Amino acid sequence: MNELVIVGAGPAGMAGAVAAAEHGIDVLVIDEQAQGGGQIFRRPPASFGVKTNYGPYRWAEQLIARFESHPRIRTMFRSTAYGVLRDRDASGMQLQIGVSRDGHGETVAAGRLLIATGAYDMPVAFPGWTLPGVMTVGAAQSLLKSQKVLAGRRIILAGSHPLLLIAAEQLIDAGAQIAEIAFARGLPSVSEAAKAIPAAPGHLAVFAEAARATAKLVARGVKISTRTIVTEAIGKSSLRGAKLSRVDRNWRPVGTSRELEGDLLLLGYGFSPSTELARQAGCEMLWSSKLGGWVVRHDASFATSAESIYIAGEPTGVAGAEQSWAEGWHAGLNIAYSLGVRTQELTKALADSETHLTKSARFSSVVQKMFEPNRHALAHLSAPKETIVCRCELVTSERIDEVLDLNPFLSSSSALKLECRSGMGPCQGRYCEGTVSARIAEARKSDIESSGYFTAHFPIKPVVLNAYQGLDDSQK
Ligand SMILES: Cc1cc2nc3c(=O)[nH]c(=O)nc-3n(C[C@H](O)[C@H](O)[C@H](O)COP(=O)(O)OP(=O)(O)OC[C@H]3O[C@@H](n4cnc5c(N)ncnc54)[C@H](O)[C@@H]3O)c2cc1C
Structure with a gap:
């Protein structure tokens, strides 16, 4: 039995693993990717010989190094956790996680489970959105980050999230031409900007990254429109362009639309928390539009309503990498406590981590309010x-x-x-x-x-039938 199993090796999962391991807990981390880092610190294979740029997140390099070298942390990469089985016996709650990898399956027993499954780009349906050549901005960025592949040449970006600006800069650096960046919302108002000021201390580097990307795009002559939305993707077998329309304050199209040519349309309206595993495991959910939609309810220790199951990072609400890291760290420490660790070091670490959590939450709540999609x-x-x-x-x-x-x-x-x-x-x-x-x-x-929300069933993601091997044994 593993003392702690973590699903997800993004900032939250890696931080949870290091925090628990440093307080004597043996940890197993499962992730679909080939290495740790999650969505934001996605890296190309080492054979590419590329040095990763962690942007404003100066803590990332050290976190990844501690995660990759800690002797108490084992990893299962290229592996999908496709469901959680819960059984109670005389000794308490028994957790088994169904894992699919390399075309076969296995079950992993866990004393505690930390779900740190992150988020995915928020999908938006409109005429033509299923045409080849229409993607989410995160997907195009993933291709670029992990494989150095440009998904198109003349690119239209549309949505409402600041990731559009950061991704546009990365795409230009990789040789793409940006046809236009269309934001459904207007520029932040004076009062919105004023409200952001108290959140800035400690996060200036993140603000600076967005400001620098915008300045570079403007200097390169990239057209950035506000109060503009994509109403249709045009093309027969693949994308030829998009229809764009002006919108009112409520994002409702006004007037006639115009056409813009492009071979790739990238949509970035924000993120949806990845909560399927938590839903299937029986965790209570709650609705918060500004947090990203349906999120997992938890207490101050990040324990969910399902016994022995904890949650951290974007499934608690979309709040950025810094907040994911802080939550994962706090959850890892609390899990160590729940497993019986009682040391002065742990008491101090818990107090420090609470302070960190409060600071990072101040920043993320400003961003969430400012960029909530309509x-x-x-x-x-x-x-x-x-x-x-x-x-x-x-x-x-x-x-x-x-x-x-x-x-x-x-x-x-x-x-x-x-x-x-x-x-x-x-x-x-x-x-x-x-x-x-x-x-x-x-x-x-x-x-x-x-x-309400769709009920999540076992398996939460498509897996080969062989992945069910061993499920029976896990129930004996
Ligand atoms: C595509 C994409 C691109 C992004 N790019 C940026 C960016 O450039 N800049 C920025 O500031 N923010 C970016 N974000 C937001 C940023 O990723 C998050 O704020 C931050 O990474 C969240 O950290 P996390 O640990 O909560 O989750 P994540 O980093 O998302 O990590 C979750 C991990 O869980 C794994 N996982 C999920 N489900 C399973 C499962 N069932 N089985 C096994 N493994 C599983 C995933 O493979 C992933 O590695 C991006 C988000 C997405 C979705």
């Missing part, structure tokens, strides 16, 4: 009847409306899923949940929270 307006973009809402099961907007009309008492995402299969495909609703729940809310004149 979910109703984004869902409205999917309204044209032939628009595909669920790309796995090819469920159209027209079909969603039909189901809502035929079933006047249907008011939850899970019920709609049973009726028309939206969310039942391989992605298990990661692409369509946001659109579906906002569309139900609009039709029923309620709020998005009332639509």
